[in-house]
Amino acid sequence: MIITKAKPFPEILQSLERDKVIFLVGCSECATVCKTGGEEEVKAMRDHLEDEGKVVSGWVILDPGCNLLEARKEFRKTKEEIAQADSLVVMSCGGGAQIAQEVSGKVVHPTNNTLFLGTVKRFGQFQEYCSMCGECILDLTGGLCPVTRCPKGLLNGPCGGAKDEKCEVNPDNDCVWIEIYDRLKEIGRLKEFVASSVQVHDYSVNTNPSTLVLERDEARSDNR
Amino acid sequence: MTSLQQALTRGEFAVTAEVAPPKGTDTAEMMENAEFLRGKVHAVNVTDQQSSVMRLGSLASCRLLKESGFEPVFQLATRDRNRIALQSDLLSSYALGIENVLCLTGDHVTLGDHPQAKSVFDLDSVSLLMAAKGLTAGTDMAGESLEGVPTFHLGAVVTPGYEPMELQLLKMERKIEAGAQFFQTQAVYDPELFGRFMEAAKALGVPVMLGFVLLKSVGMARYMNKNVAGVNVPDSIIDEMKKTDDKVATSIKIAARIIRQTREMCQGIHLMTMGWECHVPAILQEAGINI
Ligand code: SF4
Numbered sequence: 001m002i003i004t005k006a007k008p009f010p011e012i013l014q015s016l017e018r019d020k021v022i023f024l025v026g027c028s029e030c031a032t033v034c035k036t037g038g039e040e041e042v043k044a045m046r047d048h049l050e051d052e053g054k055v056v057s058g059w060v061i062l063d064p065g066c067n068l069l070e071a072r073k074e075f076r077k078t079k080e081e082i083a084q085a086d087s088l089v090v091m092s093c094g095g096g097a098q099i100a101q102e103v104s105g106k107v108v109h110p111t112n113n114t115l116f117l118g119t120v121k122r123f124g125q126f127q128e129y130c131s132m133c134g135e136c137i138l139d140l141t142g143g144l145c146p147v148t149r150c151p152k153g154l155l156n157g158p159c160g161g162a163k164d165e166k167c168e169v170n171p172d173n174d175c176v177w178i179e180i181y182d183r184l185k186e187i188g189r190l191k192e193f194v195a196s197s198v199q200v201h202d203y204s205v206n207t208n209p210s211t212l213v214l215e216r217d218e219a220r221s222d223n224r
Numbered sequence: 225m226t227s228l229q230q231a232l233t234r235g236e237f238a239v240t241a242e243v244a245p246p247k248g249t250d251t252a253e254m255m256e257n258a259e260f261l262r263g264k265v266h267a268v269n270v271t272d273q274q275s276s277v278m279r280l281g282s283l284a285s286c287r288l289l290k291e292s293g294f295e296p297v298f299q300l301a302t303r304d305r306n307r308i309a310l311q312s313d314l315l316s317s318y319a320l321g322i323e324n325v326l327c328l329t330g331d332h333v334t335l336g337d338h339p340q341a342k343s344v345f346d347l348d349s350v351s352l353l354m355a356a357k358g359l360t361a362g363t364d365m366a367g368e369s370l371e372g373v374p375t376f377h378l379g380a381v382v383t384p385g386y387e388p389m390e391l392q393l394l395k396m397e398r399k400i401e402a403g404a405q406f407f408q409t410q411a412v413y414d415p416e417l418f419g420r421f422m423e424a425a426k427a428l429g430v431p432v433m434l435g436f437v438l439l440k441s442v443g444m445a446r447y448m449n450k451n452v453a454g455v456n457v458p459d460s461i462i463d464e465m466k467k468t469d470d471k472v473a474t475s476i477k478i479a480a481r482i483i484r485q486t487r488e489m490c491q492g493i494h495l496m497t498m499g500w501e502c503h504v505p506a507i508l509q510e511a512g513i514n515i
């Protein structure tokens with residue numbers, strides 16, 4: 001899931017300096033779980049903005065905020081409210097904010113900073129396990145990702161800096177390379193790692209902006 | 225062949241020490257510090273933005289030292305440059321007559337003086353060694369042939385005091401397979417531990433130079449114990465430093481003693497002097513090392 005964190009309200013307010021009438025857009029998925037763009041937060045934002053003298057013409061929660069077709073459908077239903085608005089305040093990830101602009105043609109203001117692709121450890125606690133490198137090597141590394149969980153993204157073994165098995169960069173974290181080593185030993189795959197060729201990441205696979213179009217057959221089976 | 229390489233291949237006890245480029249363009253102090261090392265060491269390491277602190281470049285400093293008649297070891301870290309720049313710097317290094325290259329990953333930028341900078345880490349120490357070795361075979365990482373092929377004497381680092389030691393040895397093995405021809409270790413103060421490490425490392429068949437950071441004070445020893453991974457200054461040494469009225473003399477005595485105790489275990493010594501280059505001659509004399 002995409003992890004977002006709300007910007008401080010004064011910063012949001014400042015971005016709305018030129019606007020009087022606002023339409024709010026939330027997201028039913030990631031931003032809801034992150035408490036940055038679900039119904040509760042959207043309503044609270046409405047109240048805050050109204051307290052500051054803004055007029056909120058309406059709001060909608062997209063399911064999810066980053067889906068263009070969903071935005072088209074919902075924005076059609078709320079056409080009038082959007083038309084009245086000077087701008088859209090979008091409470092989802094950066095992808096959702098741009099979709100909202102693309103579909104509405106309005107100026108958008110994001111309320112969130114988009115941080116990372118996160119796993120949910122428990123309610124309200126997220127952790128980055130995968131940074132979408134495009135060439136998954138988890139099979140070689142015992143199911144633990146060094147690209148993401150080692151701050152240096154080392155692919156060929158640990159640096160010399162772990163102290164008491166904690167990472168030299170952030171001692172709150174375990175050194176993932178020691179975890180990988182333990183895990184590979186446990187599952188009897190250390191030898192394969194040692195024998196593997198020098199790992200070098202191919203960054204050409206993740207040149208921004210990435211796109212992916214499924215082949216027709218794939219798309220169909222996916223929809224089934 | 226570099227004289228460091230010659231010493232290591234001939235089985236002579238090799239000696240290197242380290243100088244740090246200045247923060248700024250005034251190289252006078254670095255050159256003065258290097259003067260103390262003249263004739264005493266096989267080569268002088270030049271750190272590359274050590275601890276992620278922005279300084280004058282290692283390569284330019286290496287060239288200045290070379291012009292003054294020293295043999296440099298160019299330390300090259302992958303933190304700040306992608307594979308294009310790293311390979312280019314390797315070619316530049318050779319073109320400037322510098323063939324000893326110590327390949328490092330480097331500390332993370334958040335530990336230095338520009339924590340806002342983007343970390344690169346396009347390669348790591350292992351893939352950098354592989355790239356450097358590839359260049360010496362006439363091709364770059366893209367598989368393109370070079371016009372004019374460099375030769376290098378490639379070094380790497382290893383931390384003998386690392387826990388678990390086996391993991392550090394595995395990494396060391398990967399570095400050797402990738403191209404490492406010699407190792408300089410993280411600082412070691414415990415000959416017994418170093419002996420155990422060398423017992424295992426010996427089988428890998430690559431020369432190892434014991435790394436040693438000169439102890440300037442009790443505070444520094446304590447700081448390293450607390451903050452520097454794999455470094456442990458034993459209490460007995462801290463006590464020795466505590467009791468002395470002459471810190472310099474005691475520091476020299478400790479260094480010389482550890483060199484004597486470990487001399488038979490390894491192939492050389494790498495002194496990390498932290499500005500105390502002036503005491504290197506005395507240490508080597510007391511340790512009975514003459515190059
Ligand atoms: S290697 Fe790590 S970052 Fe890359 S896809 Fe796999 S989990 Fe994600």
Ligand code: SF4
Binds near residue numbers: 159176
């Ligand atoms: S301590 Fe471990 S996780 Fe941290 S940077 Fe070094 S290898 Fe990576």
